[in-house]
Amino acid sequence: MDIIHLLPDSVANQIAAGEVIQRPASCLKELVENSLDAGATRVQVLVRDAGRTLLQVIDDGFGMSEMDARLAFERHATSKIREAQDLFSLRTMGFRGEALASICAVAQVEMTTRRAEDETGTLIEIHGSDVIRQEPCSCPVGTNIKVSNLFFNVPVRRKFLKTDQTELRNLLTEFYHIVLVYPKVSFTFVHNDEILLELPAGTEKQRIEAVFGNPKRNVYTSAFVDINTETEIVSIHGFVVKPENATRKAEQYFFVNGRFMRHPYFLKAVQTAYSGMLTNDYQPSFFIYFDIAPEAIDVNIHPTKTEIKFADEQTIFQILMASVREALGKFSLAPTIDFDTNGSIDIPLPQDHQSVQRPQVAIDPNYNPFHSRGAIYPDKAPKNWESLYEGLPKTGYTLPTDLPGEQRILRTEDVESCPLWQYDGRYILLPSANGIVLIHQRRAHIAILRAQFIEQLGLDQGAMQQLLFPEVLELPQDEMVLLSQLLPDLRAIGFDMEQLTPNSYSIQGIPAQLANQSPIPTLQHILAQVRERGANTQLEWREQIAQSLAESAAIPSGKSLSEEEMRDLVLRLVQLPSYRRTADGKVIVSLLSDEEINKRF
Ligand code: ADP
Numbered sequence: 001m002d003i004i005h006l007l008p009d010s011v012a013n014q015i016a017a018g019e020v021i022q023r024p025a026s027c028l029k030e031l032v033e034n035s036l037d038a039g040a041t042r043v044q045v046l047v048r049d050a051g052r053t054l055l056q057v058i059d060d061g062f063g064m065s066e067m068d069a070r071l072a073f074e075r076h077a078t079s080k081i082r083e084a085q086d087l088f089s090l091r092t093m094g095f096r097g098e099a100l101a102s103i104c105a106v107a108q109v110e111m112t113t114r115r116a117e118d119e120t121g122t123l124i125e126i127h128g129s130d131v132i133r134q135e136p137c138s139c140p141v142g143t144n145i146k147v148s149n150l151f152f153n154v155p156v157r158r159k160f161l162k163t164d165q166t167e168l169r170n171l172l173t174e175f176y177h178i179v180l181v182y183p184k185v186s187f188t189f190v191h192n193d194e195i196l197l198e199l200p201a202g203t204e205k206q207r208i209e210a211v212f213g214n215p216k217r218n219v220y221t222s223a224f225v226d227i228n229t230e231t232e233i234v235s236i237h238g239f240v241v242k243p244e245n246a247t248r249k250a251e252q253y254f255f256v257n258g259r260f261m262r263h264p265y266f267l268k269a270v271q272t273a274y275s276g277m278l279t280n281d282y283q284p285s286f287f288i289y290f291d292i293a294p295e296a297i298d299v300n301i302h303p304t305k306t307e308i309k310f311a312d313e314q315t316i317f318q319i320l321m322a323s324v325r326e327a328l329g330k331f332s333l334a335p336t337i338d339f340d341t342n343g344s345i346d347i348p349l350p351q352d353h354q355s356v357q358r359p360q361v362a363i364d365p366n367y368n369p370f371h372s373r374g375a376i377y378p379d380k381a382p383k384n385w386e387s388l389y390e391g392l393p394k395t396g397y398t399l400p401t402d403l404p405g406e407q408r409i410l411r412t413e414d415v416e417s418c419p420l421w422q423y424d425g426r427y428i429l430l431p432s433a434n435g436i437v438l439i440h441q442r443r444a445h446i447a448i449l450r451a452q453f454i455e456q457l458g459l460d461q462g463a464m465q466q467l468l469f470p471e472v473l474e475l476p477q478d479e480m481v482l483l484s485q486l487l488p489d490l491r492a493i494g495f496d497m498e499q500l501t502p503n504s505y506s507i508q509g510i511p512a513q514l515a516n517q518s519p520i521p522t523l524q525h526i527l528a529q530v531r532e533r534g535a536n537t538q539l540e541w542r543e544q545i546a547q548s549l550a551e552s553a554a555i556p557s558g559k560s561l562s563e564e565e566m567r568d569l570v571l572r573l574v575q576l577p578s579y580r581r582t583a584d585g586k587v588i589v590s591l592l593s594d595e596e597i598n599k600r601f
């Protein structure tokens with residue numbers, strides 16, 4: 001009997017969708033890029049529940065014919081390239097013809113579209129690759145595409161989505177990457193009926209300021225100098241922050257031929273140009289746009305990748321570094337010359353806006369609660385000590401977890417028999433001797449798992465679950481290096497993985513606690529965390545691996561729990577050496593004291 005058969009298109013598309021559409025943000029990116037490829041001058045984005053319920057993009061681009069509206073959802077259907085040769089002279093954002101096919105495989109899609117030359121438009125509705133209907137309709141010129149209930153037929157993916165807050169942040173990040181290179185197109189971004197961004201058409205500077213010039217981000221173009229260099233192989237222009245306006249958390253953006261890219265090597269070039277000009281851990285913010293002949297770059301690596309290969313990276317490194325240096329040099333020679341502000345709002349910033357709200361708190365590192373009277377006489381404990389720590393940076397020191405007033409308020413024997421309630425899908429409530437105890441369930445679970453993972457790492461005995469289908473993790477070179485350093489620990493915790501190619505690992509098994517989740521995002525999260533928080537010793541790595549894994553494996557907020565599950569969680573929590581706060585100082589357990597309760601009556 002022959003056993004090989006071709007997969008139906010709908011299945012093939014779902015598999016492809018796993019690559020292209022990983023979360024609402026990737027879907028949004030594809031839709032907005034399509035609008036821009038269609039020459040839109042105005043693009044509206046409407047989102048509901050961080051894209052879980054609805055992602056809608058309305059453009060005034062050239063629309064599609066009746067036939068094209070149907071074809072657009074087929075795999076490898078594209079109007080942008082015809083032959084392989086075209087791949088090397090790409091000027092559009094899309095070209096693979098995969099996005100719409102992938103999106104309609106994992107969502108309910110409704111699209112109306114009309115070309116200027118057509119009198120009537122077309123409406124097409126597709127659910128999970130099945131065409132529900134296609135009919136003429138009246139609609140304005142352009143395309144209006146509504147993607148509802150993303151991953152409705154892929155529960156694992158849907159379950160894997162992060163909180164709305166995180167997914168919304170991802171959506172916005174993706175949106176920034178695009179709007180920063182299309183300043184002449186006007187954009188709006190609406191989330192749950194609230195307008196989050198209203199970006200009129202303008203110059204690059206005006207766009208940067210419209211996106212980031214709010215008090216939260218503090219990016220005002222008056223804090224920047226222009227860079228501008230034209231050479232035979234590349235033109236570079238953009239804006240780099242004046243050294244005295246650098247901050248700890250920087251906005252760093254590279255674009256090439258109208259596309260956002262990450263490029264650790266070029267980042268190094270910029271950092272080198274600033275060397276000696278920035279104080280300790282300050283970082284330069286920059287928005288740098290490269291223009292280069294399309295044949296000299298390769299954007300074809302992966303549909304969701306933002307890494308781009310250049311033919312001549314070392315030369316460009318030199319040009320970039322010189323260009324930034326020159327701009328900064330010019331600037332420091334003539335600091336009083338105000339550069340062209342292009343009509344942007346000129347809001348002066350304090351010299352060092354990091355220092356504006358630095359709290360005046362001193363921590364005594366020699367403080368030992370066990371030698372103070374406070375531990376023995378809890379009443380003498382300083383009141384409201386927690387507030388002392390608010391607003392302090394989270395890294396660099398460990399919070400004392402057993403201060404007076406932090407004494408254990410839950411005993412195992414009480415938890416074994418007391419009633420338990422869940423509130424708002426997020427908190428567990430239980431009575432105790434001194435009042436009502438409130439527990440943040442997700443943080444509690446993270447703390448428990450973290451401790452578990454750290455222990456398993458130390459003992460080298462993580463429980464592993466074999467994957468039915470091995471997954472492949474592809475990484476850029478610098479992350480491959482980082483991963484190889486973490487590898488012994490990752491194996492110790494239960495990842496069964498082997499290097500496949502110079503740029504990828506195959507993953508056959510995952511820590512049992514990750515259950516049915518895809519290991520790829522978890523591993524990427526671990527790498528990002530280690531990189532972002534900077535870990536140097538094995539101990540720090542282990543803590544970060546444990547923390548990232550715990551965050552991935554922990555129950556999401558909003559999950560309703562049975563009484564048994566709650567009791568199990570609380571019992572495991574109280575067995576931790578210190579359970580009232582997370583490792584980074586967030587409250588897990590809080591007490592609504594008798595006194596506070598009585599005061600209310
Ligand atoms: P790609 O963008 O790689 O060509 P897509 O699946 O994203 O593939 O889109 C398929 C085709 O559908 C595009 O090539 C384009 O012809 C058409 N299309 C998609 N979105 C739009 C839009 N907003 N306006 C006009 N045409 C569109």
Ligand code: MG
Pocket residue numbers: 030033034093094095097099100
């Ligand atoms: Mg596309």
